Amino acid sequence: MAYLEVNGIRKSFGKTEVLKGIDFSLEQGEVLAIIGSSGSGKTTLLRCLNFLEFADEGTISLNDDLLYDGVSEAAAKKKLKNNDKLLRKKRLHFGLVFQQFNLFPHKNVLGNLLLAPTLMAKEDLSFKQRLHFEKSQEFASLKERALATLDRVGLLEKKDFYPCQLSGGQQQRVAIARALVMNPDILCFDEPTSALDPELTGEVLKVIRELKDSDTTMIVVTHEMEFARDVADKVIYMANGVIEEAGTPEEVFGRPQSEKTKSFLASRKNL
Amino acid sequence: MTFFDVTQSLFGGFALTCLIFVFTLVVAIPLGMVIAFGLMSKFKPLKYLLKVFVWIIRGIPLMLQIFIVYFAPGILNDGVNFWNEVDKWFYFNFGVDAGGAFIAVLISFIINYACYFAVIFKGGIEGISRGQNEAGLVLGMTKRQIFRHIVLFQVIKKITPPMSNEIITLVKDTALANSIGVVETILAAKNFATTFPPLIWPIFYSGVFYLVFVGLLTLLFGFLEKKMAFYKE
Numbered sequence: 001m002a003y004l005e006v007n008g009i010r011k012s013f014g015k016t017e018v019l020k021g022i023d024f025s026l027e028q029g030e031v032l033a034i035i036g037s038s039g040s041g042k043t044t045l046l047r048c049l050n051f052l053e054f055a056d057e058g059t060i061s062l063n064d065d066l067l068y069d070g071v072s073e074a075a076a077k078k079k080l081k082n083n084d085k086l087l088r089k090k091r092l093h094f095g096l097v098f099q100q101f102n103l104f105p106h107k108n109v110l111g112n113l114l115l116a117p118t119l120m121a122k123e124d125l126s127f128k129q130r131l132h133f134e135k136s137q138e139f140a141s142l143k144e145r146a147l148a149t150l151d152r153v154g155l156l157e158k159k160d161f162y163p164c165q166l167s168g169g170q171q172q173r174v175a176i177a178r179a180l181v182m183n184p185d186i187l188c189f190d191e192p193t194s195a196l197d198p199e200l201t202g203e204v205l206k207v208i209r210e211l212k213d214s215d216t217t218m219i220v221v222t223h224e225m226e227f228a229r230d231v232a233d234k235v236i237y238m239a240n241g242v243i244e245e246a247g248t249p250e251e252v253f254g255r256p257q258s259e260k261t262k263s264f265l266a267s268r269k270n271l
Numbered sequence: 272m273t274f275f276d277v278t279q280s281l282f283g284g285f286a287l288t289c290l291i292f293v294f295t296l297v298v299a300i301p302l303g304m305v306i307a308f309g310l311m312s313k314f315k316p317l318k319y320l321l322k323v324f325v326w327i328i329r330g331i332p333l334m335l336q337i338f339i340v341y342f343a344p345g346i347l348n349d350g351v352n353f354w355n356e357v358d359k360w361f362y363f364n365f366g367v368d369a370g371g372a373f374i375a376v377l378i379s380f381i382i383n384y385a386c387y388f389a390v391i392f393k394g395g396i397e398g399i400s401r402g403q404n405e406a407g408l409v410l411g412m413t414k415r416q417i418f419r420h421i422v423l424f425q426v427i428k429k430i431t432p433p434m435s436n437e438i439i440t441l442v443k444d445t446a447l448a449n450s451i452g453v454v455e456t457i458l459a460a461k462n463f464a465t466t467f468p469p470l471i472w473p474i475f476y477s478g479v480f481y482l483v484f485v486g487l488l489t490l491l492f493g494f495l496e497k498k499m500a501f502y503k504e
């Protein structure tokens with residue numbers, strides 16, 4: 001079995017079926033690029049993986065561990081919602097970088113990285129230990145990890161800045177660092193450069209390339225065809241909630257089989 | 272009547288003004304939060320009931336609400352005002368006048384302001400983008416942690432300007448208490464103008480109390496807004 005196995009994911013909003021049975025798999029250290037026109041369900045798929053939405057049907061397995069099974073959908077949904085702790089644990093297998101960054105504006109860069117892991121570490125502590133947490137060894141190593149991650153995205157010197165003082169590209173790099181600090185097994189990106197000015201996309205794509213070089217498993221929804229072509233190990237082209245074409249970049253970009261894929265790629269070339 | 276006498280009497284009224292102000296804030300702010308959550312509740316009957324209630328409270332004058340709270344209990348009792356009994360109780364136990372009217376005023380103010388605050392709180396919370404909530408969720412935070420550490424501060428910053436407006440309006444609205452005989456600052460001043468010989472200047476003098484009060488609040492809110500200006504959205 002592959003590292004990540006996604007099988008038969010279906011998702012409807014009301015009467016519209018947005019995902020109509022999505023299957024794919026991914027090995028550890030691989031990068032999957034998902035392309036497709038607007039409204040094809042790419043974001044919804046990522047949100048299902050991160051449990052921001054719950055798929056109506058289908059399974060998600062990671063490392064031979066069944067994380068989600070939509071067959072017993074009603075029961076599973078209830079269980080997941082009520083058993084918050086379990087759901088949170090499952091969520092942490094996946095990281096998500098949003099199109100709109102969604103940094104916490106009232107926290108500085110370091111604060112953005114430290115908030116979630118600090119709260120999580122404090123949960124198991126007594127009241128007294130919590131008060132002195134900032135002086136503990138655990139916090140020191142947490143901070144060290146956060147700083148190292150900031151260094152990885154090239155923003156160490158901005159650690160005390162607030163998001164509003166950074167450019168879009170820098171903000172998105174902070175968002176990537178914030179996701180990385182949680183040590184996700186798979187990092188997902190939803191059009192990470194779509195909200196950026198063209199001259200700022202490069203720095204973000206560079207960070208993702210470097211993550212690939214350090215064997216981070218990633219799923220990247222993107223409109224940057226060139227980037228998908230040279231970074232991805234696998235490419236999925238989605239249309240109307242189904243996978244229209246899947247394969248290596250050479251296969252999907254070089255010799256697309258489906259007519260839909262061909263016309264999509266042609267329309268992209270003309271941009 | 273000397274300046275000293277007038278000052279003493281106005282301070283007596285001003286004490287009531289301040290009491291109404293403080294009591295209203297202390298109760299209406301938490302009550303407003305409860306109503307705000309109710310307005311955002313997924314339980315439809317509660318949500319719509321509160322919606323109608325808030326619409327009515329915000330749609331009729333506060334003075335009418337004071338009259339309703341003050342006179343409505345009399346419907347059950349051949350028009351005998353229930354609050355007069357409370358007045359008497361206060362008089363016998365504490366030797367103060369118009370205790371019942373004062374309670375009626377507090378109830379009206381608390382309900383009225385809680386509704387205004389609720390709408391501000393609701394707007395503030397809904398104004399925080401869904402993305403903030405989702406960013407917290409994917410980082411493994413609980414809903415509680417997200418509210419406390421991500422949403423709350425941003426909401427406070429967002430609602431400080433409308434809340435300052437509302438709170439400054441409250442200072443001036445307290446004057447409505449005199450419509451059912453609570454001798455707050457303005458009624459205390461007016462009493463000098465209706466005696467013989469009439470004194471007009473206490474009326475102007477009473478304005479100074481409000482100006483000083485509002486001035487201090489303006490400084491306070493300005494300070495808070497500055498404190499929270501370290502970030503922009």
Ligand SMILES: Nc1ncnc2c1ncn2[C@@H]1O[C@H](COP(=O)(O)OP(=O)(O)OP(=O)(O)O)[C@@H](O)[C@H]1O
Pocket residue numbers: 013018036037038039040041042043044045
């Ligand atoms: N919460 C929701 N409720 C109802 N419909 C939704 C919801 N979320 C998404 N949809 C619908 O599902 C479809 C797929 O949306 P999705 O955001 O997944 O597309 P996408 O491929 O990410 O598109 P884009 O490239 O524009 O980001 C769209 O038609 C959208 O309107």
Ligand SMILES: [Mg+2]
Pocket residue numbers: 042043044190
């Ligand atoms: Mg999308």
